[in-house]
Amino acid sequence: MASRRMSAQSTIADLRVPDYPSNCLQFTQQLTASTTQTLPQKDASVRLNIILAGAGLGGLATAIALAQAGHAVKIYEQTPVLGEVGAGIQIPSNSTRILFSLGLQSYLEPYVTAPESISFRRWQNGKVIGLTKLIPNFVNDFKAPYYVIHRADFHSALCQKALDVGVEIELGAKVVDYDPIVGSITLADGTKHSADLIVAADGIKSVARNVVLQGDEMCFQGPGFAAYRAVVDVGKMRTDPDLSWILEKPALNIWIGDSRHVMTYTIGAGKAFNMVLSHPEMTDPGTWKPETALEDMKAEFQGWDPILSKIIGMVEKTVKWPLLTGTLLKNWTVGKLVILGDAAHAMVPYMSQGAAMAVEDGIALSRSLSHMTSKDQLQKALSIFQEVRKKRAGHMQEASLLNGKLWHFPDGSLQQARDEAMAPEVQGIPFSHSPNQWSDPATQMWCYGYDAEEAIDIAWMESLEARVDCVH
Numbered sequence: 001m002a003s004r005r006m007s008a009q010s011t012i013a014d015l016r017v018p019d020y021p022s023n024c025l026q027f028t029q030q031l032t033a034s035t036t037q038t039l040p041q042k043d044a045s046v047r048l049n050i051i052l053a054g055a056g057l058g059g060l061a062t063a064i065a066l067a068q069a070g071h072a073v074k075i076y077e078q079t080p081v082l083g084e085v086g087a088g089i090q091i092p093s094n095s096t097r098i099l100f101s102l103g104l105q106s107y108l109e110p111y112v113t114a115p116e117s118i119s120f121r122r123w124q125n126g127k128v129i130g131l132t133k134l135i136p137n138f139v140n141d142f143k144a145p146y147y148v149i150h151r152a153d154f155h156s157a158l159c160q161k162a163l164d165v166g167v168e169i170e171l172g173a174k175v176v177d178y179d180p181i182v183g184s185i186t187l188a189d190g191t192k193h194s195a196d197l198i199v200a201a202d203g204i205k206s207v208a209r210n211v212v213l214q215g216d217e218m219c220f221q222g223p224g225f226a227a228y229r230a231v232v233d234v235g236k237m238r239t240d241p242d243l244s245w246i247l248e249k250p251a252l253n254i255w256i257g258d259s260r261h262v263m264t265y266t267i268g269a270g271k272a273f274n275m276v277l278s279h280p281e282m283t284d285p286g287t288w289k290p291e292t293a294l295e296d297m298k299a300e301f302q303g304w305d306p307i308l309s310k311i312i313g314m315v316e317k318t319v320k321w322p323l324l325t326g327t328l329l330k331n332w333t334v335g336k337l338v339i340l341g342d343a344a345h346a347m348v349p350y351m352s353q354g355a356a357m358a359v360e361d362g363i364a365l366s367r368s369l370s371h372m373t374s375k376d377q378l379q380k381a382l383s384i385f386q387e388v389r390k391k392r393a394g395h396m397q398e399a400s401l402l403n404g405k406l407w408h409f410p411d412g413s414l415q416q417a418r419d420e421a422m423a424p425e426v427q428g429i430p431f432s433h434s435p436n437q438w439s440d441p442a443t444q445m446w447c448y449g450y451d452a453e454e455a456i457d458i459a460w461m462e463s464l465e466a467r468v469d470c471v472h
């Protein structure tokens, strides 16, 4: 009898995280934190020589995570001068939490802006139809702030930190070939360099991806959109009484309408007003004319909210950017080569998560390597990394495409139903679901509450349990 009573008691090991979306086991995290102390901490016991191709946001974040775990990291970057194209970028809470854990808080703080909220506005008149409170909600719920920043500042903060933790960076070094079996790269100058592991963070036009896919070309899906990127001088906006209110408090404002949207926020700690204007585009980027971009952009948004039109009227130059989404790849790794960031999972920027996914990739790769107890386990560490990250980034590609559909309804019954479903968040009434994926409680927890290192730990634990089951 006593033994029957004993066996009916649940232990923490019986509490498997359900497959359905639920946070009912969140309370066990504190307890598992003490049990996972038996797992390797950040420091790797097997220290590797690692070559990284590409010093973009993803490559640098990955290099920092790997170097901090004790690996020797050298980056080869094709451009002779480091930098970032474009103006603003959002650093969502799932990314800032990782960046802070890597010691980047003090490197980022001088440059970031913490917006109070995200307002979705009706295209025609700017009426607020959806509202996500970022302050204090995101810090309270996801234990990290939501930031916006100038890309150049983000890049230079990462670069400085990488150098401070001992990462070597060689500029003007274009990788033209990879040998995944030997673990080597060939540079454009003909020199070869080898290492225990080659990580390629070489962006959307990745050369390494073709090697990993072994002849299976990935097809990009043109979702049928392009974006104009522009910056407006806040000095001009401040002197216009119709516009100055937008700058009073840092915030993101997104105007949404038929097939188009305009995402805006201030960057450079409030010094510039950043705009991304998405619109339908089916033609080949090779045929686009930079000299007509400004007038084309203004024509695309004719008849939109007069306030927005006034801001668009202040834009003096713009760059048109193709928006592409990758398809789910079969592999991210072959032999001693692994790809990550946009090389592995390009996505449309409608969840503002592309670089955040690359930051998550970086910490996840480092964590998976930290579980190795011998160099023979490299393949296992890479394959666990691939499985965990493919799932997460694949879902984010899907969520990003869905935003493009949710935001772009033409006026009509679907648009009205969407706006009604967002009304409670504007009115401050409790809600259980929302078409605004920044506010929808289930999407929020999945997107911003995700713990990339824990996901890797669980996958390693499951692989060890599976081995024990096989032995029995």
Ligand SMILES: Cc1cc2nc3c(=O)[nH]c(=O)nc-3n(C[C@H](O)[C@H](O)[C@H](O)COP(=O)(O)OP(=O)(O)OC[C@H]3O[C@@H](n4cnc5c(N)ncnc54)[C@H](O)[C@@H]3O)c2cc1C
Residues within 6 Å of the ligand: 053, 054, 055, 056, 057, 058, 059, 076, 077, 078, 079, 088, 089, 090, 091, 092, 173, 174, 175, 176, 201, 202, 203, 204, 206, 207, 227, 229, 276, 321, 340, 341, 342, 343, 349, 352, 353, 354, 355, 356, 357, 358
């Ligand atoms: C309009 C727009 C808005 C966006 N907004 C956001 C946002 O708000 N938040 C967010 O998280 N993401 C956003 N993104 C996505 C984000 O910009 C990308 O996901 C991110 O920059 C990808 O980083 P990466 O390091 O993987 O690739 P990249 O930034 O492309 O870096 C690749 C690096 O590799 C180098 N390289 C390439 N080939 C070679 C080679 N053969 N040898 C050596 N070096 C090589 C390149 O020179 C480059 O430095 C946005 C994207 C767009 C287009």
